[in-house]
Amino acid sequence: MKKLLVVVLALMMLLGTVAHAEIAGKQVALMTPYLGSVTTNQMVEYMKTDLESKGATVTVINTNNDFAMLASRIEDVATSGQTDAIVLVSADPSQIANQLQDAFEAGIPVFGCDSGFIDGMAVNATSDNYQMGELIVKYVFDELMGGKGTVIALTHRPHPGVVKRCIAFDDLLKEYPDITLITEQHVPAEQPINDAQTIVENLLLANAEKDSITAIWAAWDEPAIGATQALKEAGRDEVLVTGVDGNQQAISLIAEGGNLKATVAQNFEGMAKIVVEEMEKLFDGQEIEKGEKYAPATLITLDNVNEFIEK
Amino acid sequence: MKNMKKSLQAYGTLLALAIIILVFSILRPAAFFTVRNFINISRQISLMVIISIGATLVMSINEFDLSVGSMASLGGVMSALMAVNGLPLPLCFLLPILISLVIGWINGWIVAKFKVLSFITTLGMSTVLSGVIYRLTGGATVFQNIPKGFSWLGTFKIGEIPLLSVIMLAFVVLFGFIMRHTVLGRRLYAIGGNEETSKVAGINVPLYKNIAFALCAVLSCITGMLIASRVGSANTTAGDGYFLSSYAAVFIGCTVSKKGIPNVLGTLVGCAILGILTNGLTMLQMPTYMQDIITGAIIIFAVIMQKLGKGNAN
Amino acid sequence: MLLQTKHLSKQFNGIYALRDINFSLEAGEVHGLVGENGAGKSTLIKILTGVYSLEEGEVLWNGQPVQLHTPVESRRIGISVIHQDRTLVPTFTGIENAYLGMAYPCKGGRVDWKEMRRRVSETAQALGIELDLNKMAAEMSPPQRTCLEIVRAMMNECKLLILDEPTASLTDKESELLFGIIDTLKSKGTAILYVTHRMDEIFRLTDRITIFKNGEMVETVWTKDTDKDSLIGKMTDNWSAETIASSRRMGEELLRAEHIQSKDGIVKDASLSVHAGEILGVFGLGGSGRTELLECIYGYRPMQGGQVMLKGKKEENLTPGKAIRKGLALISEDRRGKALIGNLAIRENVALSCLGDFAAGGVISGKKEREAVSAMVKRLQVKMASEEQRAIELSGGNQQKVVFAKTLMTHPQVFLCDEPTQAVDVMTRAEIHRLLREQADQGCGVVFMSSDLKEVMEIADRIQIISGGRSRELLENDGITSQQVLACCYHQ
Missing domain, CATH: 3.40.50.300 (P-loop containing nucleotide triphosphate hydrolases)
Incomplete structure (x- = not known):
């Protein structure tokens, strides 16, 4: 009898994850136009597994890069009345604001996962570009440069995400009087690796003395890769390079132990986790704070790079 | 005075190039005017030169190919994907060339057969190719599992000289020769000069249009593959940036020719001007916006000089 | 005297295209201007219409010196020209073309199309020209287009109308129509400067004839006092009207x-x-x-x-x-459009149809080509600076010789x-x-x-x-x- 009680209790404990969980039996629609993208796919898979383990029924809707189709599918979902929650994955909600309005009016909560936030939505989980910028710039200035030296910045300010990293760079640069900016160069987005390589080659010839450049800070990984290749060819192994994003080519260069020292990985799994947690709270009847929620980014250096290499 | 004006027309662009080199040499003597830097510049412009030769061919028949950029992107993506999937490396570079040949041929065929403006045809083709790239890659850069040997073409050096510079030079010589000294080149210029006259003179105009577009696509594809080989990954938009600058180079190149027609050597000069400007201005650590302003102004200036010279000749 | 030029000269690159021209024109006369190609007729027209600037000598209009720096100025004082190559906008209607370069009449901020139609058809009627003015220029036949150009010229008060080979693409019947219009214009007091190679038209239409030769004015004669042979004699240095004897042996x-x-x-x-x-x-x-x-x-x-x-x-x-x-060989009537490539060199034009003869494996032998082309242009006596000169720079006659040279190369x-x-x-x-x-x-x-x-x-x-x-x-x-x-x- 006692044993039975234990089993029952244990079961209740198990369900306990769901005990505060009317999430069981809910219909959740994960909607994205970009299931082909690696990171989007990763987030969708994580949420799907997590939600299903908690007893929800999950439908994944992918519209293959087609925003108009995404808009109509949201209309379908909003009017069918069978869905309890919508998660937009990697899709800018402002482009489908009218259709989302239908969902809001139907009382269906809309979450965003690396999407964006508009009024009416519950929560969007994303990374904070300013925080990512801060994280990597501090690492460059403190750990790599020891608070002094010269730096070159490779940027692309027209991009709404990248520009926040650049602002973090500007802000921090003011706090380090012993660090001088040699030049900031804009890298076009079409072929950033090749262009960054050309730019850095030219700058290296203009600053040919060893140690005349301490570090190159790139606002995302591709120019960092181009800079690394240029440095390698010129044999300037004293110059330190960092990127942001954590793309695989950058990660493998960090693992090789060359000029590229660090990057910042966006925490996509963390974003997915935030969405599931907030959804649970909502179905549980708790108040949730509407707006953007940030998944803290992770610094990748030679020390932890092995965890990030995809097999 | 008149003679000066005349020589300004014929050699104005070359003079501009010389002045640019002189100015940078004075401002950055140690870094700019060095053998090493010129080798460096030759490599940096090599890709633009190859794709611009393609644009030169199509412009020589008085048509436009707006799909050079996306053709280059596709070339890089195809070849990288083939390499990732374990095809023997020579095939990874040969198959995309064949595919681009067909694509270019289709461009030419549509333009010649249906008399559609090449502007529109190739704009459409460019969009189609972007779609194909997206289908192939899902929009992501192709990087994972690219074999080491894939990068050989783009990074190998013969002594101090990058293989890319040598490849570029080979294309300049080859197509310079074709355009000047072969039946093919002569007929392309004839068609560009006057299509109807060429037809009456017995030239198979549609055939030569096909050839021009096909060669242009092949050169674009080669450029794209070399970019991919150079950077060790294939960005889905890697070639797009070359579209405008390649035509800028061809236009500057026209000003080098007395007749004002597209020519391979002129295109090389055009690319050199653009490449040296980028190189020198970056060395001066000029902010990017200033580089854009100066480069654009020089393009406009070169074309005005030519027009002025021409007005005088009449 | 409506128009007078005094010691007018024009040079290009140090070579005189016109030298010391003293030419005059009366209101209401039809004045023929004849001369071989390259005699300077076109240059004079371009100076009078403000296309070329005047550097030496002066132009008097009704006795007063005038400056003609732009075509607009020239048109404003009443000089209009109708060229061989017509200058209409193909996609514009007759009415729009007639108004080219003129201010459109407006009513309440909008173009007053009715007023435009009225004025254009009035002008046309006054000249006795029947024309569907709503047709696009591209849809009109060559004579209709010529008529439209005349209407356009007469929209402003035109005191001097210059006609440059106006019948080049007209048939005899169509030309008759044009001649009728010229008579009408003349009776209204408009002076007409008529430039042509066609002797019959000169004799039929003009009151006086001015002869140009090698950039100089030979003389002005009364039409009734001269005849074709003497006129031709004045235009050329050595010309005899020889009839070609036909051998008349017809073969297969x-x-x-x-x-x-x-x-x-x-x-x-x-x-x-x-x-x-x-x-x-x-x-x-x-x-x-x-x-x-x-x-x-x-x-x-x-x-x-x-x-x-x-x-x-x-x-x-x-x-x-x-x-x-x-x-087979075709010498097209449309020389610039179908027979020549103006921007290419004479050599390239001549060799166009027979490149294969000089090529091995697709590569042209420059030497063979130059030799063959030289021989041919020498045979046809093409007058040119060099074989590398662009075809467009040649005079009409020499352009046509280049076309023949190209044709003969293919035997x-x-x-x-x-x-x-x-x-x-x-x-x-x-x-x-x-x-x-x-x-x-x-x-x-x-x-x-x-x-x-x-x-x-x-x-x-x-x-x-x-x-x-x-x-x-x-x-x-x-x-x-x-x-x-x-x-x-x-x-x-």
Whole structure:
């Protein structure tokens, strides 16, 4: 009898994850136009597994890069009345604001996962570009440069995400009087690796003395890769390079132990986790704070790079 | 005075190039005017030169190919994907060339057969190719599992000289020769000069249009593959940036020719001007916006000089 | 005196195109201006219309010196010009074209189309021109376009109308229409400067004639006091009106075209036959389909029906390339549009159709090419600075010689010549006639098409009449009169 009680209790404990969980039996629609993208796919898979383990029924809707189709599918979902929650994955909600309005009016909560936030939505989980910028710039200035030296910045300010990293760079640069900016160069987005390589080659010839450049800070990984290749060819192994994003080519260069020292990985799994947690709270009847929620980014250096290499 | 004006027309662009080199040499003597830097510049412009030769061919028949950029992107993506999937490396570079040949041929065929403006045809083709790239890659850069040997073409050096510079030079010589000294080149210029006259003179105009577009696509594809080989990954938009600058180079190149027609050597000069400007201005650590302003102004200036010279000749 | 020039000169690159011209024009007269190509006629026109700036000498307008720096200034004082190459906007209607360069009348901020139509049709009526002004210029026939240009010129008060080879692309009947308009203008007091190579028109229309030679003015004569031969004598240094003696030995049939029908329906059912040793004149009025017939035979224009036989052998699906290999050659009437590449060098133009002769494995031997081209341009006496000069820079006559040089390079057996002497100076014209006769004597066949009937009668052995897209009579050129020929054209 006692044993039975234990089993029952244990079961209740198990369900306990769901005990505060009317999430069981809910219909959740994960909607994205970009299931082909690696990171989007990763987030969708994580949420799907997590939600299903908690007893929800999950439908994944992918519209293959087609925003108009995404808009109509949201209309379908909003009017069918069978869905309890919508998660937009990697899709800018402002482009489908009218259709989302239908969902809001139907009382269906809309979450965003690396999407964006508009009024009416519950929560969007994303990374904070300013925080990512801060994280990597501090690492460059403190750990790599020891608070002094010269730096070159490779940027692309027209991009709404990248520009926040650049602002973090500007802000921090003011706090380090012993660090001088040699030049900031804009890298076009079409072929950033090749262009960054050309730019850095030219700058290296203009600053040919060893140690005349301490570090190159790139606002995302591709120019960092181009800079690394240029440095390698010129044999300037004293110059330190960092990127942001954590793309695989950058990660493998960090693992090789060359000029590229660090990057910042966006925490996509963390974003997915935030969405599931907030959804649970909502179905549980708790108040949730509407707006953007940030998944803290992770610094990748030679020390932890092995965890990030995809097999 | 008149003679000066005349020589300004014929050699104005070359003079501009010389002045640019002189100015940078004075401002950055140690870094700019060095053998090493010129080798460096030759490599940096090599890709633009190859794709611009393609644009030169199509412009020589008085048509436009707006799909050079996306053709280059596709070339890089195809070849990288083939390499990732374990095809023997020579095939990874040969198959995309064949595919681009067909694509270019289709461009030419549509333009010649249906008399559609090449502007529109190739704009459409460019969009189609972007779609194909997206289908192939899902929009992501192709990087994972690219074999080491894939990068050989783009990074190998013969002594101090990058293989890319040598490849570029080979294309300049080859197509310079074709355009000047072969039946093919002569007929392309004839068609560009006057299509109807060429037809009456017995030239198979549609055939030569096909050839021009096909060669242009092949050169674009080669450029794209070399970019991919150079950077060790294939960005889905890697070639797009070359579209405008390649035509800028061809236009500057026209000003080098007395007749004002597209020519391979002129295109090389055009690319050199653009490449040296980028190189020198970056060395001066000029902010990017200033580089854009100066480069654009020089393009406009070169074309005005030519027009002025021409007005005088009449 | 309406217009007077005093010691007017113009030079290009140190060479005088015009030297010391003292020329005058009265209101209400029709004044002919004649001279070989390159005599300076065009330069004078361009100075009077403000295209070229005046550097030496002066222009008096009603006795007052005037400055003509731009075409607008020239038009404002009342000088208008109608060129060989018409200057209409093809996609504009007659009304819009008539208003080109003029302010549109507005009513309440909107263009007042009614007012425009009224003014244009008023002008047209006053000149006795009947024209559907709502048609686009592109839809109009050549004479309609000429009429439209005249209407346009008369929209402003035009005191001097310059006509530059206005009948070049008109048939005789269409020309008559133009001459009627000229009479009307004259009676209204408008002065007309009439520039042409066509002697008949000069004698028929003008009151006085000014002769230019090598950039200098020879003299101005009263038309009634001169005749054709003396006029021609003044234009050229050594010219004698020689008639080409025909050997009249007809050989085998080289080309036979039967029941040709073009896809666009312009040629309906035309046949012709050319024998070795003969010059077959082809004559038809404008719109008769003569140009199109030649283009069909040559494989340039798509055919609907009929067949082409070369030396008795039927040829299927001829293309220009194939036609050239089979010994056909087409001298197109549209020299700039279909026969020359203006921007390319003379050498490149001449070698265009026969590149294969100098090439091995697709690579051209520059030496062989230069030798062959030099020999040919020397033979035809092309006047040029060098073989590398651009074709567009040559005078009309020399351009046409380049076209002939190109054609001869392919050693054709049958020449299809469409208006080969159009806008060509008298000397070149005679040379072309001689050349074609030579070719015929050597066993070639020549088709000679011209809208100048006199010229056709001067050179042809037989004359094929074309009318309404169909071939009509074939006349032996043996004592026939122009009236007989025209009768065949008109009475169908």
